[in-house]
Amino acid sequence: MAIKPVLRMGNPLLLQRAVEIADFNTIELNGLIQDMRDTMQAEDGAGLAAPQIGISLRLVIFGVTKNPRYPDAPEIPETILINPIITPLDEVKDEAWEGCLSLPGLRGLVPRYRHIRYSGFDALGNQFEVEASDFHARVVQHECDHLDGILYPQRIKDIRQFAYTEELL
Ligand code: NI
Numbered sequence: 001m002a003i004k005p006v007l008r009m010g011n012p013l014l015l016q017r018a019v020e021i022a023d024f025n026t027i028e029l030n031g032l033i034q035d036m037r038d039t040m041q042a043e044d045g046a047g048l049a050a051p052q053i054g055i056s057l058r059l060v061i062f063g064v065t066k067n068p069r070y071p072d073a074p075e076i077p078e079t080i081l082i083n084p085i086i087t088p089l090d091e092v093k094d095e096a097w098e099g100c101l102s103l104p105g106l107r108g109l110v111p112r113y114r115h116i117r118y119s120g121f122d123a124l125g126n127q128f129e130v131e132a133s134d135f136h137a138r139v140v141q142h143e144c145d146h147l148d149g150i151l152y153p154q155r156i157k158d159i160r161q162f163a164y165t166e167e168l169l
Contacts, residue, residue, distance in 0.1 A: 024125030049146030060143035084120035109161035
């Protein structure tokens with residue numbers, strides 16, 4: 001399909017609440033999913049939300065395969081998640097550095113729930129539910145925030161912990 005340009009912070013579309021998907025397994029939806037896959041792969045991202053390529057629908061994709069560049073990064077199975085609902089399983093939060101394709105070159109220290117359950121629908125409209133922890137849980141929370149118009153800088157507790165990646169190295 002196609003690699004799409006990723007909208008950057010400041011684009012008003014990234015601040016909107018995205019709309020639920022009603023029709024599954026359509027040519028339009030399957031094409032959108034393929035565009036998101038192509039774009040995420042080209043940009044080497046761990047996840048992508050539909051609003052980031054200009055489509056204000058409640059659809060995210062994410063996944064991390066073993067990468068020799070990041071030998072310590074845990075694997076996350078490739079997942080298509082539509083109309084997601086996240087439920088924290090307890091109150092515990094961790095802080096870790098996050099980046100986002102909509103804020104190239106930047107990182108921020110962001111608190112997220114450590115243990116969550118998320119549910120939603122796959123590309124065919126089958127409902128599913130997963131329990132996730134740590135990095136997996138973080139990626140899901142980050143991507144689903146995009147569907148509510150939230151970018152990670154809004155979650156940073158100490159804005160001094162918001163930086164250019166190159167300066168942190
Ligand atoms: Ni992002």
